[in-house]
Amino acid sequence: MAKRKITNTLALAVLGLLQEQPMHPYEMATTLRERYKGGSFKINTGSLYDTVAALVRHGWIESVETGRDGRRPERTVYAPTATGQTEFVGWIDELVRVPVPEYPKFLAAVAYLGALGPERATDALTERAGHLTTRIEEAESALAATVGAGTVPRLFMIEVEYGLHTWRAELDWVRHTLAEITGGTLSWPRVERTATGWTWTEPTA
Incomplete structure (x- = not known):
């Protein structure tokens, strides 16, 4: 498999929005925030414009219109190219099919709880x-204000549903572990340093 020229997943968000209609970067940022995409992509103005520039540089999107609204700065509207469309679909297909190690920071911390x-x-x-x-609660409100209100198709927000499932599962685990700690069923071994290294013993009842 050839190495992809662009790997920043914010590019997926840009290409995904351009499936709907041509947009300028400011509109992209506004739409992403309205749809609660901050939980899926790291969105800030600088990184978004850098991503758009990279997509243009590699021929994945192109300018289709440049205009000015009143006294506002000139804005360039972009649309995907045939190459960009092919890369977008192929990238999505790859990410959905093949799980990859993502090394969550919380998992690393839990290893040494x-x-x-x-x-x-x-x-x-x-x-x-x-x-x-x-x-x-924020994700549930976002879904209610978009999908629930009929302003956005459910498929456009489906990753928020996935996020809700994972956060609820994590919350269940956290609460269960808290109950084990406070109930005494998750014991802390006694750790001591010896001349040959560290040793641990389970606490006695």
Whole structure:
């Protein structure tokens, strides 16, 4: 498989929007935020314009119109090229078919949860549960305001549904682990350093 010239997934968001209609970058950024795409892509004005420039440079999108609305700065409207359309579909197909290691930071931290000790681990997980609850509520509101209101087809927001499933599953795990810590069923071994290294023993009941 040939190495893809563009690997920043924000390019997928740009190409995806241009499936609907030609757009200028400001409209792209506004639409992505309205559709709660910040949970799927890292969206900021600078990176979006850099991504658009890269897509133009590699011939994946092209300018179809340049205009000015009143006293606002001149804006360039873009549309996908045949090459860009082929790359977009092929990239989506590849990402859907083949799971790849993504190395989540939370998973790395959980691997060493024991280093926090039970009290600090409880405090950290409790705070995470609060953040997850807020994220879930925001996503549910976004779906209700778009798909639920009939302003956006469900397929255009389906990754938010996927995100909700993963966040709810994570919240369930966090709450279950908290219950184990506070209930004493997830014990913290006693760790001691010896002349030959570290040793650990399970606490006695």
